[in-house]
Amino acid sequence: MTEITLRQSIQRGLIEALDGDPDVFIMGEDVGAYGGAYAITSGFLEKYGPERIKDTPISEASFIGAGIGSAASGLKPIVELMSMSFALVGFDQIVNMAANIRYMSGGQINVPMVIRAPTGAGMQLGATHSQSFETWLCEIPGLKVVAPSNPSDALGLLRASIKDPNPVIFAESAGLYGLKGEVSDEYFEVEIGKAMIRKQGTDVTLVSYGHGMPMIEKAQEELQKKDIDAEVIDLRSLNPLDLETIISSVQKTGRLLLLDTARKTGGVMAEVAASVQSESGDYLDGPIIRVGSEDVPWPYSRKLEQHAMASVPKIIKALEIGYSL
């Protein structure tokens, strides 16, 4: 085991892929000479050259589409978006091309592509740079969407994403790039579509993913002080969703809190809540509790932004109100 940051784990996964497969290449805005807006690909251009580390014009639709075409030809592009918010500019390519082309060609064309993008609020980047559109994309059949919460999962999921023959949206919580964690030196992968029980518990099930996990883990510690034994689940994958793990946990605890770091309305947890309700509503001791970010455009002011975000006190308060815990 080695302790590295989430940024370093992604770098490790990318280097491994570039070293292991000549069909893997990286393209995106400022991934080359600049080294990546979040310094993920720092030093890559010097090592792998401009054919494999491709700086693109600021034309998201065009380079996402070019990624799709090259993937359809059998290459394995890893496309970096500077922000998940910029996915909007290339949304048609992601949805209508990457996700639909296999189906509408009757299974003739695969798109083994990874789109990596930093996501989430909390860095005072304002309305246009703080959004979490992985929650929109996880509704699209044909796409897979993953959102790691720690360095080990980031590496395991990145390995699985690059090997996957389908287009995978790899949502990197920008606020977690510096998060440190133990990562195995042995090769491992994290299967896409499998949630992870971080901590077993019996009193209440707490579920989140990505940026929400540090919050959920803190909330669990707070609950522990009150002798409440929470089970903590990390979704890791937003599509496919591992509902089975959540449902069997709820059948044990009878209580469920879902934390979305994206805006609450229409978030992935809305789908989780509806599925749990219909699959195992009988086991619930009370209403499913959802905590998410406020349904507002992201403000710049730190005070306002923090107020809009989900937080540990909001989680604790919601549990007090919902379950008198």
Add this chain to the structure above:
Amino acid sequence: MQKSEYLELYRKMYLIRRFEESCGENYSRGLIRGFLHLYTGEEAIAVGSISALREDDFIVTHYRDHGHAIARGLDPSALMAELFGKKTGVSRGKGGSMHLFDAKKNFMGGHAIVGAQIPLAAGFALASQYRHQDTVTVVFFGDGATNQGTFHETMNLASVWKLPILFFLENNFYGMGTRVENIRSNGKSFSNLADGYDITSSQVDGMDVLAVKETTEEAIKKIRQGQGPCFIEATTFRFQGHSMADPAKYRNEKEVEGWKQKDPLITFPKYLISEGIATQSEMNSIINDIDQIIDEAVRFASESPEPDLKELNNDIYA
């Protein structure tokens, strides 16, 4: 050019014409549904340009895609079956008229968001370049697509990266019902469209199959030599409305009749006879063969089974 090559150009154009006529009939009979955009009138472009390609070159096109599919050599029966929504269709009944595919023939679709196929095509060209292969990608689009950001972005990208791609504009003067004069900044011409991206461009009469073939051959040669992308504008006209739902009231009869004088299915056989390249009886024999191919395609499509219900959930993920 060999005599057989001339006859093949005629055969392909006539096959497209008859295929489209049959599509129209079967749409009226309710056997083809959805949006159906016919290529009638534009045959010389698909046939002329695609005859200039190698089999391993990639073709990416728009939703008016029957002509390109036939010109590339896709099976007319499997194409008709696709339009009938049958499991024997080229896209197994899941694509329909606007989404025809045959990956084995490097025919990479039929794409129905205007201009969206252009970035995709750049990806096939990028893959050829990445692998140091000399295959070329041709992307077809209409005059309407030239106002999409994807067109301009990809022209720039292809030029910066010197991608082996041919941008092929089929200018039929109408984006659905809107004339080019009303949507083009300089009022009419596309002739300078590629200049801003340092892409070599040429214009050609899209009703003249030999001219289209020759112009495409020149462009492909440059691209294959590694000179980067080229751009061709071919002027043409669709003899029918935008789709079967369009009575084309925005065009006057005089304009339509004027273009019909240039119908390649009339002018090209006349040329072949007057130049002594082929005889009327040779062409009649082609006509008879194709009428049988179309009859067989409709029979095959009619008799083919619909997709199994389990197909609904297949092909979403690899």
